Amino acid sequence: MAQQTTGISGLKPAPLKTGVAVDLIGVHKWYGDFHVLRDINLRVTKGERIVICGPSGSGKSTMIRCINRLEEHQQGRVIVDGMELANDLKKIDEVRRDVGMVFQHFNLFPHLTVLENLTLAPIWVRKQPKKEAEEIAMHYLQRVKIPEQAAKFPGQLSGGQQQRVAIARALCMNPKIMLFDEPTSALDPEMVKEVLDTMVRLAEDGMTMLVVTHEMGFARQVANRIVFMDEGQIVEVNEPKTFFDNPQHERTKLFLSQILH
């Protein structure tokens, strides 16, 4: 009950079939000659909240984009809730249905209203009846606290509101796993908190989350583990307390000294 009032969805996240939400095993990726991901090994268990940080160009975004196949990996295995991602288009669609994603630049559909943004995929992919999809969409809009914006177009909303709509859009597909690719980096400073609050409440629901972010306060508060990446490699994985108070790798120490003033 407590979760129903504090959580964002008011619904439990869709159950995973396996205990392991995401399993990256020896993943390599190249852009032409550039070795962008180098031997990535990361196992994310059910309900775990992972924050991924690192300097720009370190491969953070590329790594989480491999999880819903917005990027293809060339070596190694990517297994999402027991389904291995390969060239099988059907499987890719299945994985994408179960994995929600929130982008740095929101990527809302500007020609559709907020409500239509939320119901598009449930109607066309999940084949929900329009009325039901709209009810669910309104539910999530209430949870991200902007139901009054339902009839507006994305361009009429502030950045923070747009990002909350984007979160609601992903939730409407009832995902098992949520990916966040720098969700607050494009926001005005005043808007960051409302988005982070929404994400905290989502975490309280027990959603499995992988978050690329530089919001260290959020990482400390929400993350089970923090993954630090540099030059396409995972340099350090640690619990927030150890990561911030007693970082092990020299590169991590340097990074933290740069960003924590």
Add this chain to the structure above:
Amino acid sequence: MSDIATTTDAKLMAGQAFVRARPIVPLPPPLTEAGAIGWVRKNLFSSTLNVALTVVCAALIVWLVPPLVKFLLIDAVWTGTSRVDCLPRPDYPEVGACWAFVIDRINFFTYGFYPIEERWRVNVFFVLLAAGVAWMAWLDAPRRDLGVIYFFVVMPVASLILLLGWPLIGLEKVPTTSWGGVLVTVVVSAVGIVFSLPIGIVLALGRRSRMPAVRLFSVIFIEFVRGVPLITVLFMASVMLPLFVPETWSPDKLLRALVGVSLFASAYMAEVVRAGLQAIPKGQYEAAMAVGLSYWKTMGLVVLPQALKITIPNIVNTTIGLFKDTTLVFIVGIFDFLMTIEASRVDPNWATPGISTTGYAFAAIFYLIFCYGMSRYARFVEARLAAGDRR
């Protein structure tokens, strides 16, 4: 209190603090800035170059407009039944446009040789087409999704039955050889547009496809058609095609021209649509894929609605070009609007020195009205989209 205010309002010394005591009420601008005089100064005589251009344009207007008005309106002959009425007479030495000729021949210009008692069918077709165009062009029209089906499916089929005839439902057959005039011009343009847009969209998607075979086919088609003049395409369609297909299966002359024009226009449309597709940010594709939409749904629900909207001005531009290019079908012996004028101006009953000028002036006015209308529409859409972006 009031004295402090007046002194500070009057002059504010350097380094002095200031608190406004009385608000300044808005005053009308000086006469040089507002009103007719201000407008003329600002827009017509603001610089030496501007003054020169104003003088040149004024001279051009004085030189061109009065003779044009004199020819088209003042000296024009409005009533009459034959060439005699449009010849100079002692009491009417200067004869302008012979509108009596146009009025006499207007039915021929509109319907060509379409049988007189069946011409109502052409009128119904014009109404059907106008309704479809209005439905598509009015951006806030109700049920535009149905409008699309009407415009691209219902109307073409209905028009085909109506114009060609279908004896089963009591519509006598009218061979396309008796079609002519505005009817043919409109049919060729409408078919060109109705077919070129969907084919163009498919070609544009093909050109951006990840499948090399599809991409190659699209590129070859587009580049080949764009690299050949329309006249060549029409000649190919009417002269070469019959050589390749069996004689018994000899398609209709108009149909062949229609296919030629449609394919030609599709190649241009494809490039217009491709430009629109390229303007859609990558994030839109990614967001659509991330929520699980398939390729076709991503295109149909997310990308194309946005891409087509921004390409409307260019689509209209291509359409204007196509509309005027349809006059080229005369070269394969089809009686379009311009051809009916050609035929009439040498008609012995009307042949006078001024008749050709009149005919061409009428054609010019006809094309101008349609093209200018389309152009205004494109401007209107552009303005509306700009307003939408500001939202």
